[in-house]
Amino acid sequence: MADRQSNVQTKEQPVEQQKKGLAALAQRNPVLRHLKRFYWLYIFMIPGLVSISLFKLRPMYGLQVAFKDFSLVKGVWGSEWVGLEHFETLFKSANFLRVLKNSIITSILRLLWGFPFPIILALLMNEIRREKYKRTLQTVMYLPHFISWVIVITMVTGLLSKSQGIINELIVLLGGDKIDFLTSPSWFRTVLIGSGIWKEAGWGTVIYMAALAGIDVQLYEAAMIDGANRWQRLLHITLPCILGTVTIMLIMNMGNILSNGFEQIWLLQNSPNKEVAEVLETYSYQVGLREGRFSFATAIGFFQSVVGMIMVFLSNFLSKRMGGSGLW
Structure with missing residues (x-):
């Protein structure tokens, strides 16, 4: 024993x-x-790292298709290398400048109108003192984010249709003429950006509401004792305290300067407005899946990614150079 x-x-x-x-x-x-x-925190990071690896890093393996004459029979490795041939074809294409112009204009308009909207909404909601009303309003504003674009565009069509749309019926009742919102090229970007703001602006306030919640209440109390009104407290306390968050979100949005999404634009696009509605996403879908030019479509996506990366680095550099915060 x-x-x-x-x-x-x-x-x-x-x-x-x-x-x-x-x-x-x-x-x-x-x-x-x-x-x-902090090992528990790193354990919590594992699902996110797995998701990034599967859906962000792993697809980068397919980027080599942009430099090959891809064949479904030969596969990625078996396809022949053609270098920058597809990029040369893209830049010399008659449609490229038109599609690039549409993408840039749409992205800039989204940035000018869509980016400030969640900030304004967050500032307005922050002024609501009754928590019950505030939470109810937040819930109502978050709901459109969870509605698919198919349903949203169906609602937009019902509202703006020239034949039986509610908006056009109101215009006629007020003595005006019906407006062709859905097929008119001049109205396409307005409808596109307006529906995008309605769907995503409420959800975009989440980050800014979190930033506003982190502001020390004593700053407001001290300002009120000094006689600062609500507008002065907004300018000198609220906005400077969330400026770092706004800057970071702006830098991240600059990375999507040529990415306008596919589903919303594709559902609103039709033959009359295609001249201004066709962007890089819909163009790559058309040449890739409809025409079978997979390498050419990959080259378009690669071009978008490179431009987005350059814009992120450039905007981050300019932000830090001007004394602001940055992503790194």
Whole structure:
């Protein structure tokens, strides 16, 4: 019996020594000490890292298709390299300048009108003092985000249709003429941006409401004692405190300067307004899936990604150069 206990003790001693050695190593190494202290947080990061690996990093393997004459039979590795041939074809294409122009104009209009809207809504909601009304309003404003674009465009069609649309019926009742909102090129971007703001502006306030909640209440109390009115408190306390969040969101939006989404534009696009409605996403869909030019479509997506990356780096550099905050 004594021999058995001595054997168990001799087996446990190396294990205890290893634990002591790891603990001593963790104390000496600040990285290991940090990992040991916050290991649960890193465990929570695993689903996000897996998602990024599967849906962001893994698809980058297919970017080589842009530099190959891709064939479904030969596969990615078996297809022949053609270098920058598809990019040269893209830049020399008669449709490229028109599609690029439409993408830039639509992106700039989205940025000018769509970006400030959630900030304004968040500032207005922050002035509501009754929590019950505030939460109810937030819930109502979040709901459109969870509605699919198919349903939203169906609602837009019902409202703006020239034949039986409610808006046109009101215009006629007021003595005006019906407006062709859905097929008129001059109205396409207005309908596009307006429906986008209605759907996503409420959800966009989440980040800004969190930033506003982090402002120290004592700053407002001190300003009120000094006689500052509501407008002065907004200008000198609220806006400076959320400026860092606004800057970061603006930099991230600059990365999407050529990305306008596919579903919304595709559902609103038709033959009469196609001249201004066709953007890089719908153009790549047409040449890729409809015409089978997969390499050419990949080259379009690669071009969008490169421009977006350049805009993120440039806007981050300019932000820090001007004394503001940045992503890194």
